[in-house]
Amino acid sequence: MxxxxxxxxxxxxxxxxxxxxxxxxxxxxxxxxxxxxxxxxxxxxxxxxxxxxxxxxxxxxxxxxxxxxxxxxPWAEEQDLNRLHEKLKSMIPPETIAYAKKILADNGVPEMPEGAQHEGDYLIRSxxxxxxxxxxxxxxxxxxxxxxxxxxxxxxxxxxxxxxxxxxxxxxxxxxxxxxxxxxxxxxxxxxxxxxxxxxxxxxxxxxxxxxxxxxxxxxxxxxxxxxxxxxxxxxxxxxxxxxxxxxxxxxxxxxxDLTEHQRELLLAARSRDTTRSKSLTGKPCRMLKNEWTKAWEAPDAPKTLPLPLQDIVAAEATGRARAYPDKARAVTINPVGQIVGRLxxxxxxxxxxxxxxxxxxxxxxxxxxxxxxx
Ligand SMILES: Cc1cc2nc3c(=O)[nH]c(=O)nc-3n(C[C@H](O)[C@H](O)[C@H](O)COP(=O)(O)O)c2cc1C
CATH class of the missing domain: 3.20.20.70 (Aldolase class I)
Structure with a gap:
């Protein structure tokens, strides 16, 4: 070897x-x-x-x-990351953000708590x-x-x-x-x-x-x-x-x-057929467990997912709230994993x-x- x-x-x-x-x-x-x-x-x-x-x-x-x-x-000229974040946010059609919020509301996930991490923090990291x-x-x-x-x-x-x-x-x-x-x-x-x-x-x-x-x-x-x-x-x-x-x-x-207890449970129970390639997290096809979040972006009335890094900002609504409310967000938590999950x-x-x-x-x-x- x-x-x-x-x-x-x-x-x-x-x-x-x-x-x-x-x-x-x-x-x-x-x-x-x-x-x-x-x-x-x-x-x-x-x-x-x-x-x-x-x-x-x-x-x-x-x-x-x-x-x-x-x-x-493409954003190399913009050194001020907060300004970059504002610029990118202004490029997101309001209906796309509204749709992400609707998926979360339909699945009973509360709004972000007051003073919680801003979605821009995530973008700045990536x-x-x-x-x-x-x-x-x-x-x-x-x-x-x-x-x-x-x-x-x-x-x-x-x-x-x-x-x-x-x-x-x-x-x-x-x-x-x-x-x-x-x-x-x-x-x-x-x-x-x-x-x-x-x-x-x-x-x-x-x-x-x-x-x-x-x-x-x-x-x-x-x-x-x-x-x-x-x-x-x-x-x-x-x-x-x-x-x-x-x-x-x-x-x-x-x-x-360091996954949450709930994520572990889902992965241990999942079969190889339970994953999908979804653009709903970053705008690029990403393999993850199918759930209410991935299904909603496939629905006939769903807006088109946005290119990287704009979809990242949209998905931050879900990742942020799932972190804040792991139990309430069970149905929409984003879980990237491959087909080998069936053996795990x-x-x-x-x-x-x-x-x-x-x-x-x-x-x-x-x-x-x-x-x-x-x-
Ligand atoms: C939860 C998760 C997050 C990942 N994040 C990244 C990443 O940030 N950068 C990267 O190069 N690959 C990332 N990958 C892909 C892995 O580097 C690796 O190529 C992939 O997991 C290999 O396939 P496997 O999942 O069947 O082992 C990620 C994979 C998973 C499962």
């Missing part, structure tokens, strides 16, 4: 564990995989605290961070200017060996900065053309995510996408993402030419994950998930051994 990429990063198993939860990151790296912290929910100041916390607990193990940074940012600050902060932390970008190659100067600092740069793709573009822009690892995956996802299934990308970007290493939840699937990914696997959904049902049926410790994957991987390769003989 020690692929050349695993050697390069100094990890025992090439299992990349993406999570927004720092506890999962620490536990995954300590168990011999590599934890990757999703930064999109943090202000730069919060991220600094998170990384210091991880550094203090992870020992000499490496870890990664993941940012959401477009190669070209702008390219913030992602740039995330990278700068991460580069001050030597145990951050890997910087991944959800949107592929970052702007050229950021790519250079990451590589000049000796960190490994990874970028996600959902189709071959994107993977080739990232490779040309100097990305060190291409993460090929099949449509099964949780979060933003394309249309092509993992079984087709992984080998296509492997062949198209060789010799650049590829990580297989989308639908990986067992060691046999890791064996399959390596057979298809990947150098490791990139996983997200798997860590949501760990004991360390019990809570496990993060480290036990890593050990299980490794054991299952070896069991799968044992099953395969007799098939390798021609006699």
């Amino acid at each position: 020690r692929t050349s990429l695993a050697e390069r990063l100094g990890i025992d198993a090439p299992i990349f564990a993406f999570s927004h939860c720092r506890d999962v990151v620490v536990e995954a790296s300590k168990a011999g995989a590599i934890g990757v912290l999703g930064c999109v929910g943090f202000t730069p100041e919060e991220l600094e605290v998170q990384l210091d916390w991880i550094d203090a607990r992870i020992g000499d193990k490496p870890y990664g961070i993941d940012v959401v940074m477009p190669e070209k940012d 702008t390219a200017a913030t992602a740039r600050r995330h990278v700068e902060i991460a580069l001050k932390h030597p145990k951050v060996r890997l910087v991944a970008n959800a949107l592929g190659a970052p702007p050229a100067d950021v790519t250079r900065l990451i590589k000049d600092n000796g960190r490994v740069l990874a970028g996600l793709c959902g189709e071959v053309s994107q993977g080739k573009k990232h490779a040309d822009a100097g990305v060190d690892i291409i993460i090929a995510q099949g449509t099964e995956g949780g979060g933003h996802t394309g249309e092509i299934g993992s079984m087709v996408l992984w080998p296509e990308v492997v062949e198209a970007v060789a010799p650049i290493p590829v990580l297989a993402a989308g639908g990986v939840g067992s060691g046999a699937q890791i064996a399959a990914a390596l057979m298809l030419g990947a150098q490791g696997v990139w996983t997200g959904s798997l860590w949501l049902t760990t004991i360390e994950s 049926n019990e809570l496990e410790r993060t480290r036990d998930v890593v050990y299980r994957l490794i054991e299952e991987y070896y069991a799968a390769t044992e099953r395969f051994k007799p098939l390798m003989s021609w006699e």
